[in-house]
Amino acid sequence: MSFSVGIVGLPNVGKSTLFKALTKKSVEIAPYPFTTIHPNFGMVAVPDARLEKIAEIIKPEKITPTIIEFVDIAGLVKGAHKGEGLGNQFLAHIRNCDAVLEVIRCFENENIENVLGEINPQKEIEILELELLMKDMETLKNARAKLENKKEKTNLRKIEILRKIETEVSQGKSVSEIQLNEEEKSEIQEYQLLSQKPVLYILNKNGKTKCELSNKNNLVLNLKDEAEFSELSEKEREELGAGLHLDSIIKSCYNMLNLIAFFTVAGGKETRAWTLKLGSSAPQAAGIVHSDFEKRFIKAEVIPWQKLVEAGNWKEAREKGWLQIVGKDYLVKDGDVIEFKI
Ligand SMILES: Nc1nc2c(ncn2[C@@H]2O[C@H](COP(=O)(O)OP(=O)(O)OP(=O)(O)O)[C@@H](O)[C@H]2O)c(=O)[nH]1
Ligand SMILES: [Mg+2]
Structure with missing residues (x-):
């Protein structure tokens, strides 16, 4: 079992650049929107200093880190929930992920089209959030209609729960912000609602552009540098004084998914880290x-x-x-x- 994190954002914001930096896979990166159509999947080892320390005393033949999957998804635009851009297909890929990394464009470059037309993290986030909410509304409505048509009494409670959540979502609340009890959570689990997934925002910034987000879980990075530096050896990076921040992205994902690690030593043969839900x-x-x-x-x-x-x-x-x-x-x-x- 591995957990997966979807990389989401408007077109041309640096999603594939981030994916490449994380996974070292060569994927298409280009200065025009909708470069990525089909999703790219890649597994990444979760850095864990504890695993190294255990291996130092056990001296195993093999050291195996635990992994997390990243999915580079097509860019989304306003109206995606109605099928605009690459629309619905793209939303289905988010549905399969356990958490979301949202890349926000904060770099200036007139040769790379800015779909939003300006640098405005707040506005960009609102567009993304709205699409996810609209899609969730549709999912909830369809689910409720299906149950109502069946006219079975056993569905009454579930219909009530769906209606309650639908009302809050229609007022602009993400499902993750709604107070839900255990029963409600379990009744909606099957729908894998998009706005229920934990989100980490990556502000992709270069130069002096002012780019800040208060009270949101976020990291400010220059993804182009991250992608370039990730190709260098550790020694080359040291000479340049270029630090990599990819580990902090991976660790933040791990934390927001409420995951913990445990280790096995297999009688000394293999020291291995595993991922488990808290x-x-x-x-x-x-x-x-x-x-x-x-x-x-x-x-x-x-x-x-x-x-x-x-x-x-x-x-x-x-x-x-x-x-x-x-x-x-x-x-x-x-x-x-x-x-x-x-
Ligand atoms: N200057 C600058 N350019 C960047 C940065 N990050 C990405 N780019 C460039 O922006 C363009 C788009 O990057 P991609 O990684 O392909 O963007 P994407 O979000 O995957 O785009 P789509 O797949 O089309 O949605 C490429 O030309 C990148 O080299 C950055 O931090 N600074
Ligand atoms: Mg792309």
Whole structure:
């Protein structure tokens, strides 16, 4: 299981440039709108200093980081929910993602068409938000109409929930901003509503353009530099004094998805990081390592990664009594090193 993050924004804002910097895949990047039509998919290793530290003491044959998927999606324009531009198809690709990176154009360059006609992050965000909201309205309406047509009493509660959310969305509220209880959340889960997904804004800036966003989760970067620097070796970057910020993007995505990492050492052969939703149990973690393991889970040995590093190896940790034996109810913590017993 891997989590995926969709790269979204108006045409010609630098989405593919960001994708290339993150994934090192060569994709088409051009100074005209709608260069990307079909989505590009790429897997990226999640940087984690803890994995390196564990590997230093375990000295495995192999070190495997956990991964996150990025999807470079076609540019969206006003009216996309009605099929303008590359419209609906594009919205379907966002639906399949767990979180969204919105690239906002803050660089000036008269040779690269600015679809908005000006640099205005707030306005750009409003266009994007409105399209996602309109699409969600449509999804909610269709879902409700379908249930109403069936005339089954069991649907009454769900219809009520859909109507409530529809009303709030029609007033311009993102689904992520609406207070929902567990029942409501679970009733709408199947629709994968677009405005419910967590968002990180990337302000793509160069030169002295003033570009700020208050009270939104955002990073200010120069994506063209990031893409160019990502092709250099670490030594070349040092000489230029060019820092890369891609790690902070990847980590921010990880955090906004409420993900945690746990580690396995496979008896010393492979030191590996895995991704888990915060609040998952030990058997669920086992199921990520191997689909069979969730059912066959009996117990597990667990140690916080710092403790393992301090002990120096697994055997020593056991002798010190630092390994905790846990059962099915144990909730995995970020940074746990786990050995499953099946
Ligand atoms: N000056 C400058 N140019 C940039 C920057 N980021 C991207 N560009 C250029 O802007 C143009 C569009 O970049 P793309 O990455 O193709 O943009 P996109 O958002 O994927 O565009 P579509 O796929 O058409 O929606 C290219 O010519 C890039 O080289 C930047 O930070 N500064
Ligand atoms: Mg593109």
